[in-house]
Amino acid sequence: MPLMMTGLSYGCIGIGLWFWLWGTWPLLGDRSVLYKLHGLSVSDTLGSMLIIVGLLLKIPREWPLLVLALISLAIWNTVLGYVLAYCSAGGTDSSGRTVTASYGKLLTPNSSQSSKPGEMSHDG
Numbered sequence: 001m002p003l004m005m006t007g008l009s010y011g012c013i014g015i016g017l018w019f020w021l022w023g024t025w026p027l028l029g030d031r032s033v034l035y036k037l038h039g040l041s042v043s044d045t046l047g048s049m050l051i052i053v054g055l056l057l058k059i060p061r062e063w064p065l066l067v068l069a070l071i072s073l074a075i076w077n078t079v080l081g082y083v084l085a086y087c088s089a090g091g092t093d094s095s096g097r098t099v100t101a102s103y104g105k106l107l108t109p110n111s112s113q114s115s116k117p118g119e120m121s122h123d124g
Contacts, residue, residue, distance in 0.1 A: 005057055005058075006058070008054075008057055009054045009055075009057040009058040010054065011054070012050045012051070012053045012054030012057065013050070013051050013054035013055070015047075015050050016046075016047040016048065016049070016050030016051035016053075016054060017047065017051070018047070019043045019044070019046045019047030019050065020043065020044060020047040020048075022043050022047075023039055023040045023041075023042065023043025023044050023047065024040065024043075026039050026040070027040065034084055034087065037084055038081065038084055038085075041077055041080055041081055041084070042081070044077070045073060045074070045077040048073055049070060049073060049074070052066055052069050052070050052073070053070075056070075
């Protein structure tokens with residue numbers, strides 16, 4: 001393997017590891033959990049993809065498996081990002097009422113008042 005390819009391979013792996021560590025650092029902050037998870041998932045995806053590209057440069061005979069890993073990683077983490085965004089933005093519950101997420105607690109628009117007699121609120 002030429003020296004330039006080896007250096008590029010190790011460079012991609014090193015930058016990928018740096019992204020892993022960089023995404024883990026904000027977990028110590030005091031932002032919302034969903035913000036922390038978003039940052040972690042983005043940096044973890046980029047880091048993992050760079051590591052796989054580095055491995056692809058290092059062992060090109062395994063390209064079908066490594067390309068499959070790249071595609072799977074991109075699809076899985078994109079779907080996970082949409083799920084996190086949906087959870088943080090809110091949605092509707094099974095009865096069609098609007099629900100918003102706030103610090104891990106589900107709230108309905110009039111959560112202190114029940115919509116039906118005898119129904120409990122969802123304040124938790």
